[in-house]
Amino acid sequence: MGNHNGDQPRAASCGILVTGHGRFAGGLVGAIEVIMGPQDGLRAVDFPETDTAAQLRDNLTRGLAALEDHDSVVVFCDLRGGSPFNVMNELRGTRNGVEIVYGVNLPLLLAFISERDRGESVGALIRSAVEDGHSGLGRFEAPAQATTPSDGDDDWA
């Protein structure tokens, strides 16, 4: 392995699989690509309402197989619990180097992709990206405006 300087681009060391209910995964991966452009080793596995759990399992199995040239795969799930997470957890042992992150948001995935080729361990990458996921999630505290009602205003119930 090592670095290649030829025409063949080196595959990103860590593959990324995003999965969730409905079209969550495709929507999130599409948002990433709007912002960052096409990414190597990034796949979405959707679970539309019309699919069975067996179809989901097949699609996740294929998703992992498509990333087999990566040393490891981090799977980003919409939700802890629910079929995408549960089925992925069952499949986790089918190859080495599978890690699962749940409750993915865009800041987390942006951070992970931005950092994944810097040569850190997958564990360190996940820790750092999860931190960015937390710091990138919150209520926007806008500057005070005349239209802001006072705290406890009943109109907000």
Place this chain on the structure above:
Amino acid sequence: MGNHNGDQPRAASCGILVTGHGRFAGGLVGAIEVIMGPQDGLRAVDFPETDTAAQLRDNLTRGLAALEDHDSVVVFCDLRGGSPFNVMNELRGTRNGVEIVYGVNLPLLLAFISERDRGESVGALIRSAVEDGHSGLGRFEAPAQATTPSDGDDDWA
């Protein structure tokens, strides 16, 4: 206002607008509806790559207008910064009762929708849902398996 007991269902007091890059918003709202079924007062505004910022602004304006019978609107954005968040922030003052949450993930939105009709203030709903967004985001610490490499294994780089 008050409670209605007639045929007309009472609109949920708090409208929800989800917006983000690409098809993020439609994907997230679709995932919610797969899990919870159709929801009153829940709208997605996508920002596909082919749209201009002016089109996004028009779509967000229409999204807010479609929720005008709600006392307040909470806007869930994919990312703090970026066009969906920035344009929404510009539009915030065009009606009362607009709150913005950024970095939305599925656990956050599920919690918000599950709780929104319990009569709490919007501020309390947001605080509680943001907590659920944080607690629902993390690295899955799987039970130890024979296939789990030891910490610091170089294969994980």
